[in-house]
Each structure stands twice: as C-alpha cells, then as structure tokens.
Amino acid sequence: MYSVNYQRAASVDDAVKKAQGGDAKFLSGGMTLIPAMKTRLAAPSDVIDLMHIPGLKGITISGNDVTIGAATTHAEVAADQALKKLCPAISHLAAHIGDPHVRHRGTIGGSIANNDPAADYPAAMLALGATIVTNQREIPADEFFTGLFETALEEGEMVTAVRFAAPGTAGYAKFPNPASRYAVTGVFVVKGNDGVRVAVTGAGEDGVFRSQEIEAALAKKFDASALDGIQIPSDGLMSDIHASPEYRANLIAVMAKRAVAAANG
Incomplete structure (x- = not known):
C-alpha cells in the first residue's frame, strides 16, 4: 500500500x-x-x-415502489423479508453475490457505480428499468451504464439510492465463476406492465446490455420453451480465459431459460 x-x-x-x-x-x-x-x-x-452517512442505508417499500439506499449491503437486500415477498428475484441475486464477507460489506451503490462487466446488480437495474438516484439528479438505468467500468456519473456525483417498481414477474440466473462468484454470464428477466425486459451481464464487451432477441421471443410467450433453438449472436461478446464468445452466447440462452423458469416457478 x-x-x-x-x-x-x-x-x-x-x-x-x-x-x-x-x-x-x-x-x-x-x-x-x-x-x-x-x-x-x-x-x-x-x-x-460513505458508510456512516445517515440516510444512505435501508430499504423502503411503498406499494410496488422500492427504494434501496446506496450503502445497503447485499446481505441486507437478501434478508429483507418484505422485499423478498415483493421481488424475490433481486433478493435471490443479492444472496448469491460473492461469499459471506463480500455480501456483508459490499453495497448496491458501490456495485452499480463501479459497473464491473461481470457484476450482478447492473443486470437487475437494467432489466427492472430502475432509476439511479444521485446527489444531483435521477438517471434511468438505460442511460446510466455506458461501458466497461463506466457510468454516466460526473465528477463530484455519487449514487445515493436506486428506485424501481416491482414487476409482476422476474427471475435471475447466472453461471458463476467458481472462484470469484462473479457471473461468467448472468441473465435477469422481467415481465411487467411495459412488456418484457431482459438484461445480460458477464458477457458483453461493453458491459451489461439488453438482449433484443430474447425480449422478442418472451414477448410472444413468457415461458422457457419460447427460447428453444434461439440463436444469440456472439458478436460483441467477451473472450477470456473463462469462456469464448460462442460459449457465452450459448450460456445467455441457457441462463435466460433458467431465469424464466425461476420467474414462473
């Protein structure tokens, strides 16, 4: 040091x-x-x-509207019973981040501000159509994640909370790296009033992204069988020591099926 x-x-x-x-x-x-x-x-x-700032921690639920303070840990998100009842997919996601030490120290705000291309929360925020609240403004998730480790945050700007409307149906599945538990590929699916949204993490060269192919298929029939035989392009997917672009393309389809099965289960 x-x-x-x-x-x-x-x-x-x-x-x-x-x-x-x-x-x-x-x-x-x-x-x-x-x-x-x-x-x-x-x-x-x-x-x-930032961990001692009043008001940055905690989960507030009003009807279907959820607000999570930026300093709320993954363990707190996973354990909150009201949130688990309203949106079990995000509780499931939080419960499978890293190991117990990471879950009890890591925070949702830190995760999305860092925007690691293999992190779990960016996929949830993008699929849920969440709003990222900062000390200066509110940013739609579709505009917040801009590239590998890059966000729309400007100098002097920090995440203070995330806000989203709990969807009617949602699910998340990932193929974890056995050492880090980061997603080699993870897929978060949502079926709500505005239709189907599907976000993929761990696979894109530019970080988290929405899958138009899977969204179109699930819009017709929100069932894992709707993805039988679907072809995910490997262009723009990462290649590293863990997986090739072609392998990740296959994983996207497999994880999407598992996520839909979890959502419907």
Whole structure:
C-alpha cells in the first residue's frame, strides 16, 4: 500500500466537499476499491468513507415502489423479508453475490457505480428499468451504464439510492465463476406492465446490455420453451480465459431459460 488520506464523511454534501481537489475516491463497501489499491491498479489521494452517512442505508417499500439506499449491503437486500415477498428475484441475486464477507460489506451503490462487466446488480437495474438516484439528479438505468467500468456519473456525483417498481414477474440466473462468484454470464428477466425486459451481464464487451432477441421471443410467450433453438449472436461478446464468445452466447440462452423458469416457478 502507499500513503493515502482516509476521511469519514458525515453527510452527502460533506463527502462531495471532501472529494474536491486531488484524486479522491468514494469508499462504500470497498470490495473493489481496496483490492485495486493493494495491487496498485488504483492510487487515490484520498478515500472518502460513505458508510456512516445517515440516510444512505435501508430499504423502503411503498406499494410496488422500492427504494434501496446506496450503502445497503447485499446481505441486507437478501434478508429483507418484505422485499423478498415483493421481488424475490433481486433478493435471490443479492444472496448469491460473492461469499459471506463480500455480501456483508459490499453495497448496491458501490456495485452499480463501479459497473464491473461481470457484476450482478447492473443486470437487475437494467432489466427492472430502475432509476439511479444521485446527489444531483435521477438517471434511468438505460442511460446510466455506458461501458466497461463506466457510468454516466460526473465528477463530484455519487449514487445515493436506486428506485424501481416491482414487476409482476422476474427471475435471475447466472453461471458463476467458481472462484470469484462473479457471473461468467448472468441473465435477469422481467415481465411487467411495459412488456418484457431482459438484461445480460458477464458477457458483453461493453458491459451489461439488453438482449433484443430474447425480449422478442418472451414477448410472444413468457415461458422457457419460447427460447428453444434461439440463436444469440456472439458478436460483441467477451473472450477470456473463462469462456469464448460462442460459449457465452450459448450460456445467455441457457441462463435466460433458467431465469424464466425461476420467474414462473
């Protein structure tokens, strides 16, 4: 490690003020930032701890409308009984992120702000048509995720909450990396009042994306059988030591079937 200034923020405004001048990074759960600093992939001048800011934690449900504070941990999302009843798919997703240590430290806000191409939450936010709330504005998920580790967040802007309407039906399935539990490929499917939305994580060269082919097939019949024989293009899919683009294309179809079966189950 190298010299770094640690600062604990008392409020959102305080965090933004502390981050001005220099190369500061916001610290939520630290599940990505701390390892990146240890391996010197990141070298911020200041680390601004957000975990003690009142109002950034917690889950609020009003009818079908769900608001989750940015500092809410994966374990808290997984364990919330009201959320599990209203939208079991996102509780299931949270319960299968990483290991217990990651789930009890990592946060939903940190995950989507980092936008790792193999993270689970970006797929949920995109498929649910969520709104990402920041200290400055509200950003539709369709506009928030802009590329590998890239988002629409601007300098001095931080995620404070996510908000979405619980759909009538939703499901998530992923093929996890056995070591990290990140998604080699994961698919989140939603059937709601606005139709079918399907988001894929772990597979795209540019990060999370919606699958038009699967959405079109499920719009006709929201059943796993509707995806029999579907062909997913391998163009634009990642190739790495874990899987080829062609293998990921096949995984998208398989995980989509499992996600639909879970949603209908």
